Amino acid sequence: MENTKPKRILSMYQSTGTFTLGNYLGALRNHIGFQNEGYECLYALADLHAITVRQEPANLRKYTLEAYAFLLAMGIDLEKTIFFIQSHVPQHPQLAWILNCYTQFGELSRMTQFKDKAQKHADNINAGLFTYPCLMAADILLYQADFVPVGADQKQHVEIARDIAERFNGLYSPTFTVPEPIIPQHGARVMSLQDPTKKMSKSDGNNNGCISVLDDADTIMRKFKRAITDSEACVRYSEEKPGVKNLMEIYSCITGKTMEEIQREFEGKGYGDFKPAVAEAVIGELRPIQERFQEIMQDKEYLRRCYKENAEKASAIAHRTVAKVMKKVGFLPED
Numbered sequence: 001m002e003n004t005k006p007k008r009i010l011s012m013y014q015s016t017g018t019f020t021l022g023n024y025l026g027a028l029r030n031h032i033g034f035q036n037e038g039y040e041c042l043y044a045l046a047d048l049h050a051i052t053v054r055q056e057p058a059n060l061r062k063y064t065l066e067a068y069a070f071l072l073a074m075g076i077d078l079e080k081t082i083f084f085i086q087s088h089v090p091q092h093p094q095l096a097w098i099l100n101c102y103t104q105f106g107e108l109s110r111m112t113q114f115k116d117k118a119q120k121h122a123d124n125i126n127a128g129l130f131t132y133p134c135l136m137a138a139d140i141l142l143y144q145a146d147f148v149p150v151g152a153d154q155k156q157h158v159e160i161a162r163d164i165a166e167r168f169n170g171l172y173s174p175t176f177t178v179p180e181p182i183i184p185q186h187g188a189r190v191m192s193l194q195d196p197t198k199k200m201s202k203s204d205g206n207n208n209g210c211i212s213v214l215d216d217a218d219t220i221m222r223k224f225k226r227a228i229t230d231s232e233a234c235v236r237y238s239e240e241k242p243g244v245k246n247l248m249e250i251y252s253c254i255t256g257k258t259m260e261e262i263q264r265e266f267e268g269k270g271y272g273d274f275k276p277a278v279a280e281a282v283i284g285e286l287r288p289i290q291e292r293f294q295e296i297m298q299d300k301e302y303l304r305r306c307y308k309e310n311a312e313k314a315s316a317i318a319h320r321t322v323a324k325v326m327k328k329v330g331f332l333p334e335d
C-alpha cells in the first residue's frame, strides 16, 4: 500500500451567541464527525470574524468560552484534533493582510454575504465586513487544508479562497493547497419552529422559534409543543407542510429513521403525539452533551490549558505557511 498522507480538514465557527439546534444538526455534529474518519482535523472559533458586526465585549468573551467548552463536550478529541481560537493565532490577520493585496475590489463586491450583511447592518458597513473573505481564505490556506466543510451559504467564500490560492500559486510558485468545499449531505437545514419558511436563527426575534443547545428539557418541550404546524393533523412529509416537514427532518436527523418509517410510526396519531416525541429525541440527544458542558465549564484552568496549547500547535503550522509566503512576496528576512 502506498503511504498516503491523511487529508486535512478545517472548519471554523462564529461564536456570537449560544449555538442553536440548527448549528448543531446542520453543521457541528457532521463536521466534528470527520475526526473519526481518518482525516487530520482542525477546528476553530472565528472570533475575529465575529467583530465585523458590533459585539458587546463581555458577551464575546462569554460566548467564545462557552462555544469552546461546548465543542469539547460534543467530543472534539484533542489527542487527534487541533481546536483553537482564531484571535490567539496572530498568523490569521497577518496572512489576511497579505491576501487582501491579492484580492480585487470587484471580487469582494460580488460576495452575496457581504451584500446581505451590508443591507442588514447599514449603519456599520466596515472594511472588515468587506474583506471578511480574505480573512477566511487566510484561515483555510494557513493550514494547507484539503477540505472545508461549510454550509451552502459559505460555499462562495471557499471558492474565493480557491481563486486567491490559485492566483498566488500562479504568480509565484505552488505555495497553497487549493481547498475544496464539502457540504455534508445529511444534516437537516433546521427551520424556525415559529416560521418554518425561515432558517432557525437565534437572532430572529422570536425566541420560541429557536432551540438553543443549552435550553433545558422543559424549555425544549414547550417550544416544540408550540411549534407551528398545519390543520391536517397528519404526520406526512410534504413541501406543502413546511412545519411538519421541519419537525420530521429534525426527528429523522436524530433518530436515523427515514421519512417513511416516521410516517408509519405516527400513523393514525396527531401532532399531540408527534411534537413531544420530537422534543424527547432532541432532549435525549443534547442531555449528555449539556452534562459534560457543565462539568467542563467548572474547570476553567483545564479550558485555558486546552485553548492555549492548541493555539500554540496551530501557530506552529501557520507560521510555516506565513514564512513561505513572506519569502515569496519579497519581504526582507528579519535575520
Ligand code: TRP
Residues within 6 Å of the ligand: 010, 011, 012, 013, 014, 046, 049, 135, 136, 139, 140, 148, 149, 150, 154
Ligand atoms: N464564515 C464562516 C461562517 O460564518 C466561519 C468561518 C470563518 C469559516 N473562517 C472559516 C468556515 C474557515 C470555514 C473555514 O460560518
